[in-house]
Amino acid sequence: MSLIIFGKSHVHRPLFAYLLLTLSALIWSGNFVISRAVASLIPPVGLLFWRWVVALAVLCPIVLPRLKNQWPLIRANLKIFPLFGLFGVTLFNLLIYLAMHTTTAINAALVNSAIPILIILFTRIFFRKGVSARQWVGILLSLGGVCIIILRGNPATIAHLTFSAGDLLVLGAATSWAAYSVCLRYYPEGLDPLVFLFCIALCGQLFILPLYLLEVINGATVPVTAASLASIGYVGVLASVVAFVAWNSGIRSVGAQVGGQFIHLMPVFSTILAVLFLKEHLQGYHLLGILLIVVGIIFATDLLRLRKS
Incomplete structure (x- = not known):
């Protein structure tokens, strides 16, 4: 598969952008499952460190030949790369991996579903961008669908959380990712998507x-096993390279407020993955939740109007 399709020539197409955002949600659903x-x-910082070692190794042979032509753009935007790297590469993933040691999957999924709301809040506060009534309906529907799936269709589950x-x-991770997504409006025009990812990953x-070195000094090292290598390979190639480029391109095309709603697809894909690979049974509440999420995203993105145009 060539990642060139995620470049500038395609990001103006909303339907293609929605497919990219859906792909990101699918891959990151697998990332959450693996990290749990x-x-x-695997120690949390070790997983994060080696994840991006793999990603940078994959990117290097593709990006290095492009650096000469892209250098003027890189040099002109040197100040923004650490910001994107801190929010999108370091903080979000580190906090998620740390959280998986001390919280439940249900709680993590519930809190992570706040990302679209945080994106709207940030764009409202910092960029004075409002949300239409139709978009709010879509947001609330999809959020309701997430809650139905996570709570297994039983509101009484809340009392036991x-x-x-x-x-x-x-x-904190959700806040960091919302900030990263909103800041993508400052993506340098004309910068190759893979070069951008390479710069922020670096x-x-x-x-x-330094956090990894501290973890190693304290005796927490990554074991070399088939499971650890496969896990790091998945998060390094798919979750770090493919999903990041797809998300960045999709958000640049349709904006963080609309694109952020696709985060709500993660419980849908997690359910499907559990049915396919863990032999779990598809329940009625799964179907209701998935239906609400899909309808909500259609409302929030005005997908029906796009299909008619």
Whole structure:
């Protein structure tokens, strides 16, 4: 698969952007599942560090030949790359991986679903951009669908939820990702998507490195096993390269307020993955939740109007 399709020539097409955002949600659903599965096997900073080592290794042979032509744009925007690296590469992933050691999957999914609301809040505060009544209907419908899936169709489940420090970490991660998505409006025009990702990954890895060294000094090392290598390979190639480029391109095309709604697809894909690979059974509340999420996204993105145009 060639990542060139995620470049400038296609990002102006809303339907294509929605497909890219859907792809990101699918891949990151797998990332959440993996990070929970290996929480007792791979230290959180170690997983994050080696994830981006793999991503940078994949990007290097593609990006290095392009650096000469792209250097003027890179040099003109040197100040923004650390910001993107901090919010999108370091903080979000680090806080999620740390949270998986101290919170439940249900709590993490609930708090993570606040991302679209945080995106709207940030764009409203910092860019004075409002939300239409139709978009609010879509947002609330999809959020309701997420809650139905997570609570297994039983509102009484809320009474049994307990919150921990891990939930605050997830909230911090959600805030960081919302800030990253909103800041994509400052993406340098004409900059190659893979060059952009390489620059922010390099900056993010510089933030991660001292934390990784501290973790190793304290005796927490990454074991070399088939499970650890496969997990790092998945998060390094798919979750870090493919999903990031797809998300960046999609958000640049349709904006953070609309594109952020696709985060709500993650519980949908998590449900589908569980049915396919974990032999879980598809329940009525799954179908109702998925229906509400899809209808909500259609409202929030005005997808029906796009299909008619």
